[in-house]
Amino acid sequence: MGTHVIKMPDIGEGIAEVELSVWHVKVGDMVVEDQVLADVMTDKAMVDIPSPVHGKVIALGGQPGEVMAVGSVLISIEVEGAGNVKESAQPAPVVKEAPVAATKVETVVESKPVTAPAPKAAVCQGPMVAREADERPLASPAVRKHALDLGIQLRLVRGTGPAGRILHDDLEAYLAQGQSNASAPAPAAYAQRTDEQQIPVIGMRRKIAQRMQDATQRAAHFSYVEEIDVTAVEELRAHLNEKHGATRGKLTLLPFLVRALVVALRDFPQINARYDDEAQVITRLGAVHVGIATQADIGLMVPVVRHAEARSLWDSAAEISRLATAARNGKASRDELSGSTITLTSLGALGGIVSTPVLNLPEVAIVGVNKIVERPMVIKGQIVIRKMMNLSSSFDHRVVDGMDAALFIQAIRGLLEQPATLFVE
Template sequence: MGIHVIKMPDIGEGIAEVELVEWHVKVGDSVAEDQLLAEVMTDKATVEIPSPVAGRILALGGAPGQVMPVGGELIRLEVEGAGNLKEAPATAAPQPQAAPPAPVVTAAPAPAPQAPAARPVAVAAAAVAAPRREPGEKPLASPAVRQRARELGVELQYVQGSGPAGRILHEDLDAWLTHGQGAAPAAAGYAARAGEQQIPVIGLRRQIARKMADAKRRIPHFSYVEEIDVSDLEDLRQHLNAKHCAQRPRLTLLPFLIRALVVALRDFPQLNARYDDEAEVITRFGAVHVGVATQSDAGLMVPVLRHAESRDLWGNAAEVTRLAEAVRSGKAQRDELSGSTITLSSLGALGGIVSTPVINHPEVAIVGVNRMVERPMVVNGQIVVRKMMNLSSSFDHRVVDGMDAAAFIQAVRGLLEHPATLFLE
């Protein structure tokens, strides 16, 4: 038997260290070649580390949340044959190791289903019996499963896992919810509750926290809110969907908003820009690369719709759909998550009346979309029902003056309230 050491791979792009997000194995486990060992994160990309060999886990190189250097020892296995680490004095240099398989880079863990009660239960009832775990032993589960369990109020220590090495799957949560076996007694609705839960801020949540704090610390935000009558726009959207539903992607409001940004930015290029506050240089862009804030099970991410100015409504609609699916399925690549010049943030039906979006540093503007509602409005002296929607936008006051911000949003308003002007050249 020999020892095989797997080192933290070089992910590229000059990255010197990564954060260890989660182990998928524990000491004593037997692993197969290409089996997933761990997930690490750099910036906003999650990297899955597979095993290049089969063997038994002897030691793990760190704990979740720990920042590890590239080239540092990630994991140590006992393998058949000589391995890549010779038994030698501590001063002797280890033998070169075999190159591990290429890591799989994704944007986020696979998303959890949004309607757990509707999913079929694929686990036998016997599988939900209370598991036997050592005191302090952490159940194996993906970040998506852990988040879903937190949302459901389920303690994973009571859930029996049916995956490899007892890993808890979404199906196991379904089975636990259906049968409820082995669980701690549920407290009555008005019963006093005690206990605390400490949740480490690691992985994507840590990256989001740092980015938001950095943006608010470095950028003097100011916000501007305007209401828009989107009745005619909504009529056009529904007409186009009805006419082209069989041949073209379904249109939401987002492609029209993106088109309005593209047209309005022709007269306000200072908003399609990034500000390097260390070099004190503003870079304006001819291309409009729109960041589309997208919620995933792992947290908020901003995939980038590149060259929005070169696409028609359906082209932008298809690309927004593709990017959102890539983020939510954990398949977005690094170049799809960077390079935006202005960001569009929409909370959809949850959009409220007003919001104050945080600028996506180092950009200088973000346009936030609130929900559309029907309200009585006075039009030509008559009270009529119109579809109204607010835009809540934020700007970097170091680069954008208040008058320019207001004029830009008014230009967007004019385009959306008279949708034919979106297509005039």
């Protein structure tokens, strides 16, 4: 028997150290070649570290949250034969995702057995959790909607994601255990609680916290809110879906918003820009790469629709759908999660009336979409019911003047309220 030492690989891009985010194995585990041992975090990406050998884990080189130098000992594995203590062949790191302006918590997860993958529900095995009625468990909007559709109270479901976040798999495991809302013991409504939970700020959560703090400290944020009558564009969308939905796919409002951004930016090139405040250089871009904020079980991610200026409505819709699916499934590549020039963020029906989105530096603008509501409006002296929606957008005042920001949003408003103008060249 020998010892095979795996050192922290060189991720590239001149990175000298990385943060150990999550261990997927523990001492005593048997591992196989290509099994993911750990996740590490660079300034730009989460990276998988796979095993190049079969063997037994005998030592871990660090703890989650620890910053480790490239070349330092990551893990030691007992192998058949002499091993290679002096120098291990470096496994090829696999980039999982790029950090975005999002909320995401990383904690240590349980080790995975290597003999055979566990059944899907087995990942989430465990007794039911009884939380207080007013306690809001961690879960994405998609999971909350899924639970609502299934008639499951989230406070009764054990979460196996980072920091106890409830995942889709947890809902399936809950159903598989045959538990129901009616059989759940009701906690005392007014019982005192003294429990506390400490969550380490490590991995992606630490990077996101740093990016958000950096964005709010460095950029001169200001927000501008305007209401838009989307009745006409919604009627157009319904008409196009009825006529072409079966052959070209269904359209949501997002492709129309992307098109409105593209057209409006022609007159406001200073908004489709990146600002390097260290070099004091503003780069205006002809290409419009639109970041689309997407909610996933692991948190908010922003895949990028590249060259939106060259896409039709259906092309944009297909790309948005493809990227959203990849992001939610954790399959989005690093390139698909970086390089945006302006970001579009929306929570759909949960979008509220007004929001104050945080810039995704080095971008200088982010357009926030609020929910659509029907309201009585006065048009030509008559009260009529219209579909209204607010845009809550933020800008970097170091680059974008308030008047230009207002005119830009008004341009988007005009395009959406008269949707034929979206396609007039």
